[in-house]
Structures are given as C-alpha cells and as structure tokens.
Amino acid sequence: MNNDIILHHYASSPFSEKIRLMLGYKKLPWKSVLVPAIMPKPDVLALTGGYRRTPVLQVGADIYCDTALICDVLEHLRPEPTLYPPHLKGVCRIFAQWADSSLFWAAMGYNLQPRGAAHVFAKAPPEAAKAFSEDRKAMSGNMVRLRPGDATSAYRSYLRRIANMADEHDFLFGMEPCVADFSAYHGIWYTRAQVPVLADILNATPSVGEWANRMEAIGHGAMTKLGSGEAIAMAKAAEPAAAGANLLIDSAFQDDHGIPLGTRVTIAAESFGNEPTEGELIAATRTHYSLRREDPRCGVVHVHFPRIGYVLRAAAPT
Structure with missing residues (x-):
C-alpha cells in the first residue's frame, strides 16, 4: 500500500x-x-x-x-509520540470532543463577529464575504449558532478553564501534548493568527498564550x-x-x-x-x-x- x-x-x-x-x-x-x-x-x-x-x-x-x-x-x-497517553486515553478523548465542539463554536462565534469578519475579508472583494457567509449558512442547516455576545461570554469562560490547566503544566495534561492540546488549540490559533484585532481577549489568561506559543512551535513538519x-x-x-x-x-x-x-x-x-x-x-x-x-x-x-x-x-x- x-x-x-x-x-x-x-x-x-x-x-x-x-x-x-x-x-x-x-x-x-x-x-x-x-x-x-x-x-x-x-x-x-x-x-x-x-x-x-x-x-x-x-x-x-x-x-x-x-x-x-x-x-x-x-x-x-x-x-x-502518542496522541493518547495510556493513563489519559479516556479523558483526553472526551476533552478533545468538547474542544472540537463547544470550545470551537464559541471561539468562532467570537472570531467571526462583524469586526473579525471585516478583518478576514479586508483585502477581498465584497462578494467574497457574502459568498463565504452563504456557504456556511448552507452548511449549518438547523444548527443553533451562538450570537457574538453569547459566544464571547462562553469563550472567556473556556479560556479561564484552559488557563487553570496551562498554569500547572507545559501542556494541558502534562509535560507533553496529547490530542486534547491539538483540539483546544485550533480555535485559539484562529484568534491569534487570523483575527489578531480580536486577540486581546487572551490578555486575561497569559498562561493560555504561553501554551499556545509552545503549540505553535511544534510546526507543520516536512x-x-x-x-x-x-x-x-x-x-x-x-x-x-x-x-x-x-x-x-x-x-x-x-x-x-x-x-x-x-x-x-x-x-x-x-x-x-x-x-x-x-x-x-x-x-x-x-x-x-x-x-x-x-x-x-x-x-x-x-x-x-x-x-x-x-x-x-x-x-x-x-
């Protein structure tokens, strides 16, 4: 093969x-x-x-x-290196599932509020933002999406919880990253890399920023x-x-x-x-x-x- x-x-x-x-x-x-x-x-x-x-x-x-x-x-x-350490196999999968759903949608509801969306599409023609919005609306179906204010409140709370974990270790569950870290990171990566005009939400949780720096340093490989x-x-x-x-x-x-x-x-x-x-x-x-x-x-x-x-x-x- x-x-x-x-x-x-x-x-x-x-x-x-x-x-x-x-x-x-x-x-x-x-x-x-x-x-x-x-x-x-x-x-x-x-x-x-x-x-x-x-x-x-x-x-x-x-x-x-x-x-x-x-x-x-x-x-x-x-x-x-493993994504699923034996002593964390259950909890890291459950955390990753939460991060890929609840955390992610709160992060993106915050990230793509009008100011964030304006930054993302600042250099694109006006029709590009409309096409993206219509495409994601078609993908959402009957899904309930958080409004920006509600998403911001949830995102702030979730960042504090992640900070509680990042205060204790280099990574969320210990000294090495696991699937939980990669799942928690990508919505926060979008805040930092794609909508930096909104990244001040991270200022209240400096340990999250330090953890995100360690994740970013892993890189994409060959x-x-x-x-x-x-x-x-x-x-x-x-x-x-x-x-x-x-x-x-x-x-x-x-x-x-x-x-x-x-x-x-x-x-x-x-x-x-x-x-x-x-x-x-x-x-x-x-x-x-x-x-x-x-x-x-x-x-x-x-x-x-x-x-x-x-x-x-x-x-x-x-």
Whole structure:
C-alpha cells in the first residue's frame, strides 16, 4: 500500500491547522493539496462522494473524513509520540470532543463577529464575504449558532478553564501534548493568527498564550505541494485497502442499526456540513464506518467516517 499522506486543506482552516500540527508533532512527511474554502469543490467531492468539510486525509484510494478519525489514522501510522497517553486515553478523548465542539463554536462565534469578519475579508472583494457567509449558512442547516455576545461570554469562560490547566503544566495534561492540546488549540490559533484585532481577549489568561506559543512551535513538519488532479490520479492508480486492513485498528462488525454489510447506505454528519455520502457499507466497527464507492475520475475508493457525530441510514431504493 502506498502510504503517502495527502492532506486536502486550505491555509485558514482551523481544523486543518489541528492536523498540520499533528503531522509536525509526529514528524510524518505529507503532501499538501489546497482546496477551496467554499463550494464548489469538484475534486474534493470526487474523492468523498458528498462530504465537503475540511480537511480530508487521503492515503492512496482510502479517504478519511473528520479530524477525530484522522487523529486515529495518524496514531496508527506513527504511534510515537502518542496522541493518547495510556493513563489519559479516556479523558483526553472526551476533552478533545468538547474542544472540537463547544470550545470551537464559541471561539468562532467570537472570531467571526462583524469586526473579525471585516478583518478576514479586508483585502477581498465584497462578494467574497457574502459568498463565504452563504456557504456556511448552507452548511449549518438547523444548527443553533451562538450570537457574538453569547459566544464571547462562553469563550472567556473556556479560556479561564484552559488557563487553570496551562498554569500547572507545559501542556494541558502534562509535560507533553496529547490530542486534547491539538483540539483546544485550533480555535485559539484562529484568534491569534487570523483575527489578531480580536486577540486581546487572551490578555486575561497569559498562561493560555504561553501554551499556545509552545503549540505553535511544534510546526507543520516536512510538507511538499501536490495538485488536486495529481491526488485524484493517485487514488485512481491505487487499490483501497481491504476492509479491516486499512489504517484503522478495529475491524469487527458492530451492528447497531440492523443494516448488514453490503447494503447501499448514506452517511452524513449530525449537524454542520451534513451533505450525505452514498456507497456500499463495507465496515461498521465500534469506532468507524467505511463505504465503497466508485467515481469516474477516482475509480474505486473507500471513504471512512467516525461513528460519533455521524448518521448511518439505508439508502432510498432507486
């Protein structure tokens, strides 16, 4: 199997920064494919079949969606240094899930308030800000988004809680970073790097800034650029790993839906970016789902999703 790591991302994507830093931390060389921040994303959808959140990780003809799952893939590729210290395995995953949801949406509600959005799009034509807003509105569906004032209050509280942890150690749970640090960092990174006009919210918690400096110093590791067409050609030239033999450890079938393997199904995120991907269900384990799908440009690919945060349904009959 070709183990070239290809990250489909864009520079200002917070969740992409989470994975870029992890690649640096694990010293995994990777190939960078830059994708649009908003739709249309024809090359991304050729690989995923519908999923359009950023980033997406490609290894040959295996496509991994959602950073929670991508973390597990990187851990399997290079177990040391670990993202999941044995004595923290449960608590760091739970913290990371909170950070990727509650903390992240509070941070972004604060970051993209009118003053922050004006800074982000200051050098872009007026239609760019409108297009971005409409794109994210389409991704949000029925999701409840925090208003700027409420987001600011929550973000201040969360920063104080993180400061309580950063006061005690170099990183949130000890002397080395774990998945919790990378998940907590990316929304704060956006405040510091993308909307510095709003970064004064961090002044009240100096230990958070010191911790963020240590995270930033990890860097992105060894990256080479790759065109999206080249990535698609690499997927077409590769064979996806057999179900149970890919870069995810568990393989036993866990049937919680009464949907047998081999069924035509759809998988979609529960809330944000819930465009479905349709394919043949080839794995449903305790941690993830895998679909087999075929695309005229990519050939046969296997697309993988975490269980948590995703909805599995039998596809409507054709």
